[in-house]
Amino acid sequence: MLEGEEELVVSDEDFSMTSEPEDEKPPNLAQLILQNAKIQLEIQAKRDLQKLENSIPERITKLPSHSHLKHSLKLLWKNRARLLTLSHALYDCDCSGDQDVELKLVNDFNDRRATYLANEAKLKLKAEKAKAKAAAKAAALKKKRRNSDSDDSDFDSDDDDSHEDDSNEEDSNNTSNGNNSDDDGSIASGETSAGARTGRTNHSSTSSTENKEGETHGEGEEEGKEEEGKEEEHRDSDDDIEPPPDIPAITSAFVNTIIMGKTKLEGIQMDENPLGPPGTANLCQALTTLPNLTMLNLSATNAGTEGARSLADAIRGSNLQRTLLHVVFGYNGIGSDGAAYIVEAVGRRCRSLETLRLHNNNITSDGGQTIATELLQCKSLRVLDLGGNKIGDRGIEMIAEYIGENKALKRISLQDNSFTKRGAQALVRTLRLINQFPTHERIQGMSVAQCHRLTDAIKIELQDAARCLPDFRLTV
Numbered sequence: 001m002l003e004g005e006e007e008l009v010v011s012d013e014d015f016s017m018t019s020e021p022e023d024e025k026p027p028n029l030a031q032l033i034l035q036n037a038k039i040q041l042e043i044q045a046k047r048d049l050q051k052l053e054n055s056i057p058e059r060i061t062k063l064p065s066h067s068h069l070k071h072s073l074k075l076l077w078k079n080r081a082r083l084l085t086l087s088h089a090l091y092d093c094d095c096s097g098d099q100d101v102e103l104k105l106v107n108d109f110n111d112r113r114a115t116y117l118a119n120e121a122k123l124k125l126k127a128e129k130a131k132a133k134a135a136a137k138a139a140a141l142k143k144k145r146r147n148s149d150s151d152d153s154d155f156d157s158d159d160d161d162s163h164e165d166d167s168n169e170e171d172s173n174n175t176s177n178g179n180n181s182d183d184d185g186s187i188a189s190g191e192t193s194a195g196a197r198t199g200r201t202n203h204s205s206t207s208s209t210e211n212k213e214g215e216t217h218g219e220g221e222e223e224g225k226e227e228e229g230k231e232e233e234h235r236d237s238d239d240d241i242e243p244p245p246d247i248p249a250i251t252s253a254f255v256n257t258i259i260m261g262k263t264k265l266e267g268i269q270m271d272e273n274p275l276g277p278p279g280t281a282n283l284c285q286a287l288t289t290l291p292n293l294t295m296l297n298l299s300a301t302n303a304g305t306e307g308a309r310s311l312a313d314a315i316r317g318s319n320l321q322r323t324l325l326h327v328v329f330g331y332n333g334i335g336s337d338g339a340a341y342i343v344e345a346v347g348r349r350c351r352s353l354e355t356l357r358l359h360n361n362n363i364t365s366d367g368g369q370t371i372a373t374e375l376l377q378c379k380s381l382r383v384l385d386l387g388g389n390k391i392g393d394r395g396i397e398m399i400a401e402y403i404g405e406n407k408a409l410k411r412i413s414l415q416d417n418s419f420t421k422r423g424a425q426a427l428v429r430t431l432r433l434i435n436q437f438p439t440h441e442r443i444q445g446m447s448v449a450q451c452h453r454l455t456d457a458i459k460i461e462l463q464d465a466a467r468c469l470p471d472f473r474l475t476v
Contacts, residue, residue: 059254073255079262083295088272090247090255246276246302256286267295271328274300280307288318296324299357300331308338312345321349330359330385336367340374347374353381359413360388368395372402379408387413387447396423400430403443411445415475419451424458431465431472439471447475 056074063070069089075081252275259265268287275283280303287293301307311329315321329342339358346353356375363371368391375381391399396419403409414427427448434442448454448462459476466474 057258073258076258076262076265079264081262082264083267083269084259084265085269086255086273087269087297090251090270090273246274247279249279249282252279252282256282259283259286260289263291265290266292267297268293269295269297270301271297271299272301274302275307276302277304277306277310281310284310284314287320288314291319291323293320293323295326297326297328298332299328303329303332303334303338305334305338305341307332308334308341312341315345316349321345322352324350324353326355327353328355328357330357330361330388332361334358334361334363336362336364336370339363339367340370343371343374347377350378351380353378355383356381357383357385358389359385363389363391363395365392365395367391369398371395372398376402376405379406381406382408382410384409384411385413386417387415389417391417391419393419393423393426395419397426400426403427403446404430404433407437407441409443412443413447414451415447416450417448418453420453421455421458424448424451424454424462428461428465431462431469435468442469444471445473445475449475 056077060070060073060077063073067089069086072081072084072086072089076084259268270283275298280298280301283298287296298307298311303311308329315324327342327346332338334342339361342358343356346356358371363386367389368386371386372395375384386399391414396414396417399412399414400423403412427446446466448459463474463476466472
């Protein structure tokens with residue numbers, strides 16, 4: 001040790017701090033196995049979720065490959081469809097999942113549909129036979145009448161010939177016996193008067209025979225018309241026509257399950273699928289989960305009044321009241337009550353609705369008045385279709401007022417309704433009134449075609465009122 005250097009003292013504490021730590025115990029094999037299993041489960045769960053998102057249900061894959069329904073449901077399942085078009089397509093969809101149940105449902109449904117088609121064919125054949133029978137009967141009556149007319153003419157000609165022969169004989173007798181006494185002349189004159197009486201008798205008997213035959217022909221024609229009317233009445237009876245069978249509930253439930261919650265779905269066309277009131281109600285519940293639905297077509301779904309109520313409830317209780325732009329609900333037989341349900345929900349809730357079609361629904365004047373009153377609150381409605389209903393003068397008068405007060409409405413269809421001159425004159429007054437409005441604040445098109453109770457004079461009056469409006473189109 002050198003001079004001046006201090007001795008470096010190292011304590012045990014310093015030694016322990018500078019020394020290397022002792023080696024930790026490695027994890028045992030059981031811990032490693034547990035950690036690996038946990039990681040594998042997490043990875044498998046992610047894969048299953050990914051696979052579930054990309055997979056297609058077995059019921060869709062079993063649909064015919066050429067089927068439009070299969071392609072539509074695949075896109076919908078993957079949430080890639082903006083428009084779902086299933087018009088008259090759900091007949092081909094069997095979606096139960098259980099093969100035995102599915103087979104039974106499909107067979108039952110096919111049997112019911114085959115029965116329906118067979119009945120339709122039978123009714124058509126029956127109508128054709130009745131028509132042919134009526135035509136044959138009319139032809140037979142016509143032929144019989146023609147034959148009877150020809151027989152009568154022959155009979156009359158024979159009488160005329162006999163009268164001519166008698167007169168010739170009398171003339172010859174008178175000529176040959178011209179120098180006879182007065183007694184002979186009286187006898188001749190007596191014979192002549194007797195012959196005249198005989199001729200009158202024959203003529204009267206002939207006319208009575210003609211009258212009897214004419215009465216017989218008239219009765220035959222009346223009977224033929226009555227029978228033809230009965231056959232036509234029987235042919236047109238609603239009791240003989242069965243409605244198409246409803247879509248199986250399990251199929252409707254499967255499609256509704258796919259529809260639920262699809263964020264990209266903006267339009268649904270389910271027309272001509274006989275869902276019935278229960279199926280319509282279930283579909284409406286699925287519609288309430290769609291955040292971006294703008295167009296809905298449920299025409300000819302056998303919805304009825306209860307189906308209209310279900311749609312109205314769905315609109316009132318969901319986001320549909322803010323997103324719906326176009327609603328088509330024709331050919332459902334909803335009547336005035338069903339129309340009231342829909343227009344009350346639409347008029348008070350749907351502030352953005354542009355199109356409403358309620359055609360061919362048996363709506364009467366009461367329904368027309370409700371429609372005109374409730375839709376006044378829907379300031380965005382541009383197209384209203386009420387064609388093919390039974391709206392009379394009272395309803396048309398209220399609708400005419402609605403047309404005059406609504407600045408947004410551009411087109412309205414009132415074709416094939418039951419109003420007369422009184423309702424048409426209300427429309428004429430409205431057209432003359434809105435002539436003073438700017439073009440963008442009044443209606444631009446109206447259809448009153450096929451309104452068979454309108455006379456030609458009132459149609460001309462409507463056309464004259466329409467000509468005063470520039471860019472206005474009237475269909476009569």
